[in-house]
Structures are given as structure tokens and as C-alpha cells.
Amino acid sequence: MTLTETLAAGRTTLAPPDAELLASLLPPLDSAAILANVEAILPIVAEEADASSALGHMTERMGAALQAAGVYRIGFAAHRGGPEMHLTEQTRLVEMIAAIDAGIAWNAAILAATGFYAGRLGDDAFAELYPELDRPTCGSFHPRGRADVVDGGYRVTGEWKFGSGIHSSHYMLGGVEVFDGGEQVLAEDGSPLVLGVWLPPSEVELRDDWQVVGLRGSGSSGYAVSDVFIPAGHSFDRYFTPDPDAEPLNKLVDLPFYSTASIAVGIAQHAVDLATAELAQRSATAPVDARKLGLLGEAESYLRAARAVVYSGVERIDASVFTPGELPTPEIMARGDAPVAADLARRIVDLCAELLGARVIYEAAPFERLIRDLVGVCAHASTWRARWVDVGRTLVDDAKAVR
Secondary structure, eight states: OBHHHHHHTTOOSOSOOOHHHHHHSOOSOSHHHHHHHHHHHHHHHHHHHHHHHHHTSOOHHHHHHHHHHTGGGTTSOGGGTOOOOOHHHHHHHHHHHHTTOHHHHHHHHHHTTHHHHHTTSOHHHHHHHOSSSOOOEEEEEEEEEEEEEETTEEEEEEEEEEETTGGGOSEEEEEEEEEETTEEOBOTTSSBOEEEEEEOGGGOEEOOOOOOSSOGGGOOEEEEEEEEEEEGGGEEETTOOOOTTSOGGGSSTTOTTGGGHHHHHHHHHHHHHHHHHHHHHHHTTSOOOHHHHHHHHHHHHHHHHHHHHHHHHHHHHHHHHTSTTOOOOHHHHOOOHHHHHHHHHHHHHHHHHHHHOGGGGSTTSHHHHHHHHHHHHHTSGGGSTTHHHHHHHHHHHHHHHTO
16 A cells, blocks of 8 residues: 555544644644644643554554644744754653653654654655645665666655554655666765755555554555655755755754654653552551652653653753854764663663562553553664763763863
């Protein structure tokens, strides 16, 4: 089934959410309004979590609520009419959702990159593809497809994995290596030139390959195209040269997806909330065991630590990218926060599971999905321990520089 057929079948974000709630939302013109809107739709997140997990992607109602709240526009630059939301606020937005459901939060984090992608378009292509900002766009760059140069653009063939949010997307991108006359085109540094290209929705074939342990509601299906034409203007250099004079969120390629680090924090918060509610209920009829209180206190302390490390990281990036003419240093960009948050979240979930007891293994218990979703989060490359190599390298490089 193509994406166009999927949307026509009803898996679309274009239908409005509950009319009363929609009327109460603020115009999503700035960060404060969008954060307030997200808080307002959290009841829908709770109501749609089970159905989204069962479907393997967000429900139509859930996608529409995120769209109405303004989630898909947060990465658009101010000069394009967007809120140009700081990474700290993007991270907070995702954490709020993750504290209720991690799969839906994953959709929010990934589709929030719409503005990052669109920011690479020229004015004419932007006007064509984004006459309004609320057109969620997903994408994957692995494995890379192939783009052969032709008059006016490219002929593209490829198959990609992990198209998170694709069932709720208006557009989707694919990463491709470029060939001209059968010869591979190289970037200035001698590496293969890699483009991101907007794929025609009617030509995109979805793969039924998203049967997973956790983060089921993220809808991270694979997809493919075969020999489709892409206008040259519907592409961008995936590994463009950092530009200190660009708008803040388009200064360098690595800025999207920092907010995913807060999904582990949100899962941990959900675990602490469930454990707290359980002990509060028990305390109404009998004194609570001191050991269980200690487990809860330990979990809450680790939660504060996880949140602190994630937000300190994005705050440092914000301070740099929102300073005109400045680029973040490698030390600032080294992504050590996500693996720390994932490790602490594992510890927090274990503590809360010990507190709650054997009931956590039952599918009917809400805690069971937290365990599965955390497995899904920790499978993502952003949480791998290898990320600490970058942190260590920057420390060594800084020490060598001062000698």
C-alpha cells in the first residue's frame, strides 16, 4: 500500500480532534502557546495510548491533536513564520508526552524535525511543499538509496528502515547517494554526497515490518520507492557545512532529535508516578513499609539526576546556537546525555518494579509497557554507550590544546 492509499484509508492527521478541545487551544504561534497546547491535549495522549500501541502507529485522533497543538511546526525558522522553538523547550514538550506514553512521544520528537528539513529548501520549493507549516514530515537516511542525475533533478530508487511517524506524515524523506553518468558524486571532503529528498507520497510503498517489543506506537515502518523523479529543488545536502550565520536551528546538521533523550526521562517519570500512586493508596489503610518508601525515594533522586543531565546538555546548545554568529563547540555537541538518561531510567524502572511486585509482568498492568518501551528507547543509537567516545575525545582534545 502506498502512503497516499494509507492516508485515503483514514490514517491521516487532517481530521480535527475533539471540537471542544480544538476550540480551546491557543494559536500555535510561539513556544509558550505550543507548550500550553500540548499540556491541554495530554488527556488525549492517555486515551489514545493503548489504541496507538495496538495499531503499531498513532491513531488518527492522536496525530490530529498533535497537529492542532502545533507540534509539527516547532522546528521552523522565524523568518518562515515558525516559532523557532529552543531545544530546551522541545525537550520539555517531548518529556510531557513521554510521561504518559513513550510511543506517542517518539512520534512527536521525530515529526518535530519537519522544520529542520524544510529549512534546507529554497524559497520556491518551500512555498510549494509547505504552504502551511503543519505538514508533518518523517524521514530516514539508512540504508541509503540511489539518486541518478537527470535533467531537472534525479531518478531515485531506495528502501529505508525506521520511518518513525510515517503513518501520520504528509511527506517523507529518503537519504540517497548521488550518481552522475554512473559515477558517484563526491562531497568537498571526498566522501559520498548524500542528499535528503522529498519522495512523492503516491509512489512510496510502506513495508509491514514494524512488529516490535516496545515503542510500538511510534509506527517506525520501512518504506521504498522505485525509479521516481525528484525535482532538484526538492532535495538538500544532508551533511551541509555548519554555518554560524544561518538561523539558529539550521546552523548545523546535528541539531534535530536531541529531544529524544527526554523520552527515557518521561518513562522514568511515569514509573515513579505509578509507584507513588500505589504507595499513596496503601497508606490510606496501613503504614507504608519503610523499605518501599526508600525505593521510591531512591527512584525519585535518580529521576532528578536524569532530568538534570538532559536539560543541562540542551541548555548549553541553546546558549550557543541562539547567539548570532556562533557555532557550538564539539565539547558542547558531544551527546553524552542520552546514554546517561537511559542508564538511569533503567535503574528507576527496576526500583519501581521491585516496589510494585509481581504485578508488573502482566500485560493488563500499565507498568508492563514501560518496560517494553524502555527497551525500544535503549535500542536507538543515541543511547548507545559508544556516544561516550565523543565525550572522551573532546576531553582529550581540550587537554592537548592547553599544553
